[in-house]
Amino acid sequence: MMKHFDRPTPDDLKLLVEQLPTLVRNSPRYILNEQTYAQWSSLFLKVGNDPHGRQQLEPLLHAMVDWLNDLPEGLKPQAAGTLLYNLQAMPSTSGTEAVLQAMAWHISKTPFLDAQAIGNALYGLQNMPSTDGTEAVLQAMAWHISKTPFLDAQAIGNALYGLQNMPSTDGTEAVLQAMAPHISEAPSLSGQEIGNALYGLQNMPSTDGTEAVLQAMAPHISEAPSLSGQEIGNALYGLQNMPSTAGTEAVLQAIAPYISEAPPLSAQEIGNALYGLQNMPPTAGTHAVLDALVVHAARISANDVTKTGIPPATYLAECIFSVRNHLTHPSTKSLITQISGSLNLPLRPQDLTPGTYSRTLWRLLNNPRHIHPDPRHGHLFAVDLHYLSHKLGHAFCTMALHQLLPSCDTLRVVYGSSRHLAANKGKMRASAELALSQFKGEGYTMTYAFQENQPYVQVTKKAGNAHHPLPPGQWNVAAKAFVPRSRAAVAEEHHNEET
The missing domain is CATH 1.25.10.10 (Leucine-rich Repeat Variant)
Known part of the structure; x- marks a missing residue:
């Protein structure tokens, strides 16, 4: 009953x-x-x-x-x-x-x-x-x-x-x-x-x-x-x-x-x-909206951000990324610096210019919530896109490829979990795929895998180029090679994962 x-x-x-x-x-x-x-x-x-x-x-x-x-x-x-x-x-x-x-x-x-x-x-x-x-x-x-x-x-x-x-x-x-x-x-x-x-x-x-x-x-x-x-x-x-x-x-x-x-x-x-x-x-129109939002930004608190379920540093990074086309407008810097101060993540004006904002994003997101070594083998880094929007996820994935791969053998991009909606999971996977398809590194293979209820895309140095070869059994030789797919193919695969 x-x-x-x-x-x-x-x-x-x-x-x-x-x-x-x-x-x-x-x-x-x-x-x-x-x-x-x-x-x-x-x-x-x-x-x-x-x-x-x-x-x-x-x-x-x-x-x-x-x-x-x-x-x-x-x-x-x-x-x-x-x-x-x-x-x-x-x-x-x-x-x-x-x-x-x-x-x-x-x-x-x-x-x-x-x-x-x-x-x-x-x-x-x-x-x-x-x-x-x-x-x-x-x-x-x-x-x-x-x-x-x-x-x-x-x-x-x-x-x-x-x-x-x-x-x-x-x-x-x-x-x-x-x-x-x-x-x-x-x-x-x-x-x-x-x-x-x-x-x-x-x-x-x-x-x-x-x-x-x-x-x-x-x-x-x-x-x-x-x-x-x-x-x-x-x-x-x-x-x-x-x-x-x-x-x-x-x-x-x-x-x-x-x-x-x-x-x-x-x-x-x-x-x-x-x-x-x-x-x-x-x-x-964008100037009018940004001007009007400044007074509201002054009232944000760290507790208010915590209620959204998003880590404060991630929230601040999303705000900066959203206004990256508007950083020369005075209200934009005022708005972002007020938010950063309220979150106890102070930024300087020079951190918020068209030429420096990407370094600011990397500094905010380069933390254990989004980047962490695999405890089983330290030469593998996991980049977790959880909490990130699709577009910031793509940008962050691109940064991680260029910042981390020179010093590690494997970069694992975790883009969702099985409990996420297929539509959202498909969008995040597409973001990761776009960044990986634009990566110009030589001597790497790219594979898909699914482990511990988390789907991911993995970039691995070929065995002959690896500084720290993976232990026997850790190479995912059965995984299919990375090939960027159409939106329809992404939707179909996530439909299959969901069922």
Whole structure:
């Protein structure tokens, strides 16, 4: 029996899987309808974040696919929205992929989806990387978005929020371009809806679709009664992959006054806001945001940073890396030096110039949390990218290759653990791969491996060049040679690791 009403145990799920064929076989056909399966799908929402429950959920996902494929009458809007909404806690697996592809077919055959169904359906994709299944759903949803007469503010916020792990694809572009007119026509958006909508753009570069959405969002930001610190941080965080465009500039200049008027921003909110600026050159909009953030930086404390779960030195390094394009602006140095002083990691002005900031990053990150020798053989150094963003992870990996390999035989880049979401693990691995593929050292081999629940990429001097040959049995001769792969290959391998 269930030990907790809201959270079935793995044993509960195992029993359900074992009894499911009997339950279906003995149930009258009239009760095996879409409402029944929509209720069953709530299990995915309740247990999807539990690694121990996911294994038991996989047969249920495939059972749902069988039902979807045997449903000639199609899905009503509410059921379509609910079924996808309940996938929001699930990682990408063969089961979720099969459900998405089956759902895409039904969505394409459904005559009409209302605003709530559209918002719920796209919101459910938030943990999924780009796959054939998500692409099929997005393409089918884009048609409904373009045909629906009206999307309310909540549906707009939910729909865009669900895109947060998606790169730019034909499907995301179609959804964005279909959403933009609805954003322009919406009477108003709340602060939460603004934050959610922009947060969903975080994995996308500048495209016609993102530009249309940004230009449609800017007037709503200017008209919002207020923005909380979390809403400010989320909105700016969503701009992280975008260069300066008319749309980003309009959003930045619209947000800046709210930063000045907001209650004290937390360390997390300041970090998110700065992170969103990293791909942009200095503009009037970035200057306005940085000027407004200075007063908030003075209020950060080491205790506030500790609450984020990120080590203070790592947090400071992320802040510096985020504003590396803006170090010549006076407010940037003031902001960073105030943060560093509050964290008892004082920096001098000369540490924060375009020519010196990389040395400052190395000094902050060259600590036992991120770099440590292997206790079993001192000639091997491990570089741990945990806590680092993907872009800083790439930069740090590049620094480590050039700083450490001359004096050691093996450099192991640990890029995640099995409990991380496949999408995030894939991004961090791609960061490590990019740095390694650009490494020009000769006489090295690169291999993949997985040890003690941690995947890593390892750079090793060839046996003839090693100063300290590895003990017998330590060479990973069975590991495949390093070959940079496509995004699809990375996603597929991490999908396999997750399952």
